[in-house]
Amino acid sequence: MEREVKNRTKDLKELLEKQRLYLDQIEKSSRFKTEFLATMSHELRTPLNAIIGFTDLLIEGVFGELNKEQSEYINDIDDSSNHLLDMITRILDISKIESGQATLKIEEIQLNNLIDQVISTLKPLYIEKDIKWELVGLKKAQFIFADRIKFKQIIYNLLSNAIKFTKKGKIIFEFKENKYDWEFAIKDTGIGISENDFDIIFKDFKRVKSEYVEAAQGIGLGLALTKRLVNLQGGDISFSSKLKKGTTFTFNLPKTIKEKLANLSKIESFLNKL
Numbered sequence: 338m339e340r341e342v343k344n345r346t347k348d349l350k351e352l353l354e355k356q357r358l359y360l361d362q363i364e365k366s367s368r369f370k371t372e373f374l375a376t377m378s379h380e381l382r383t384p385l386n387a388i389i390g391f392t393d394l395l396i397e398g399v400f401g402e403l404n405k406e407q408s409e410y411i412n413d414i415d416d417s418s419n420h421l422l423d424m425i426t427r428i429l430d431i432s433k434i435e436s437g438q439a440t441l442k443i444e445e446i447q448l449n450n451l452i453d454q455v456i457s458t459l460k461p462l463y464i465e466k467d468i469k470w471e472l473v474g475l476k477k478a479q480f481i482f483a484d485r486i487k488f489k490q491i492i493y494n495l496l497s498n499a500i501k502f503t504k505k506g507k508i509i510f511e512f513k514e515n516k517y518d519w520e521f522a523i524k525d526t527g528i529g530i531s532e533n534d535f536d537i538i539f540k541d542f543k544r545v546k547s548e549y550v551e552a553a554q555g556i557g558l559g560l561a562l563t564k565r566l567v568n569l570q571g572g573d574i575s576f577s578s579k580l581k582k583g584t585t586f587t588f589n590l591p592k593t594i595k596e597k598l599a600n601l602s603k604i605e606s607f608l609n610k611l
């Protein structure tokens with residue numbers, strides 16, 4: 338009996354050691370992947386930014402006026418470079434979250450200002466469309482707590498999709514303050530999503546196979562990243578949709594995020610006093 342216990346303990350120790358080595362390897366390779374992607378993305382982004390910068394100068398006519406054909410080609414170069422830059426940035430963002438290297442900087446956010454800012458940056462996307470905006474449930478000065486950059490990215494991705502996939506109609510941003518969380522809904526009256534495609538919507542590099550979607554810019558990483566950004570802050574995201582009628586994306590952020598911030602600053606001030 339004693340020998341059996343000893344043998345079992347030895348087996349268990351060996352198994353634990355094997356598992357530790359295995360986890361070590363996974364961690365190392367995940368760190369390698371993130372570092373590799375970070376370096377690669379820096380190396381790719383630097384020349385790409387130069388291409389975009391010089392292309393913009395050419396488009397603005399700084400080096401002289403362009404003829405119709407030149408202008409067409411230079412705009413194609415600009416579109417493709419921006420597309421590539423967007424893709425590299427998103428892949429890097431996703432890999433940072435996946436490897437646990439993304440950090441949160443929680444702060445107080447004036448929601449009204451942030452929404453106005455995002456809607457105005459999106460103006461080039463909707464200016465030529467017959468789209469009306471409606472903001473629902475916002476107090477005059479509505480405050481929430483979240484990571485500002487990540488929250489802005491979530492709102493930007495959802496609103497830009499709503500614009501992209503709506504020919505004309507209405508986009509509604511709805512806010513609700515519940516006891517334990519803040520709830521956000523982005524509703525559009527666009528092309529909608531067929532139930533057959535519901536499964537792919539949050540998957541990496543997946544887009545609905547339709548003429549309208551294929552003609553719209555995108556690589557199918559926006560929602561994959563958005564979901565990770567919401568989950569990272571302790572929230573959830575879901576959607577409901579009806580083909581040809583419209584789509585609603587809803588996400589929430591728990592208010593405990595504010596308590597975490599308060600606890601952190603308590604710990605910080607305690608440490609400062611030591």
Ligand code: ADP
Nearest residue numbers: 498499502529544545555556557558559560584
């Ligand atoms: P992208 O916008 O780059 O195509 P996303 O990851 O943001 O990728 O979205 C994935 C797919 O989900 C889109 O290609 C589209 O088919 C569908 N989709 C997203 N938002 C909407 C929306 N508001 N209305 C209809 N379809 C949408």
